[in-house]
Amino acid sequence: MENNTQMSSFYVVRDDLLHQLVNGNKARKLDALFPLLEDHLVTDVLSHVLKGLKSYLLLRGEQLDISTGYNLISTIYGDVTYVPRSLSAKREEMLKSMLIRLQRPVVLWCGGAIFFSPVQRLKGLEI
DSSP, X not given: OOOOOOOOOOOOOOGGGSOSSSOHHHHHHHHHHHHHHHHTTOOEESSOOTTSOEEEEEEESOOOSSOOHHHHHHHHHSEEEEEXXXXXXXXXXXXXXXXXXXXXXXXXXXXXXXXXXXXXXXXXXXX
8 A cells, every 4th residue: 555645734713813802603704794795885784893884783681880891892892782672572673673773784684685775764664
């Protein structure tokens, strides 16, 4: 038998060495989706700010008296809205009410993108 001395090589991506706020699968997914968003001149994103887009974060629950940890970091990097648990149970209605306030919104659903034009926002998305 012939002995193959050629060595194989591969890269290891360590999520613990990436940015402390955005890393892992979500970061890779957003990185893949940003060209699509930029192609459609999207101005607002409901989850991410590292690419210079305005970020909105909807958090279920009540605002803490003193923000610490991830809640504190979130307020620094984005516009945080605390949504009462009673409203967050109606997720689609809650998102639609948020979209009405945005200039050119895009909602990412399970890897796809749903684009809402201003006309659609005014006609059908108000609660």
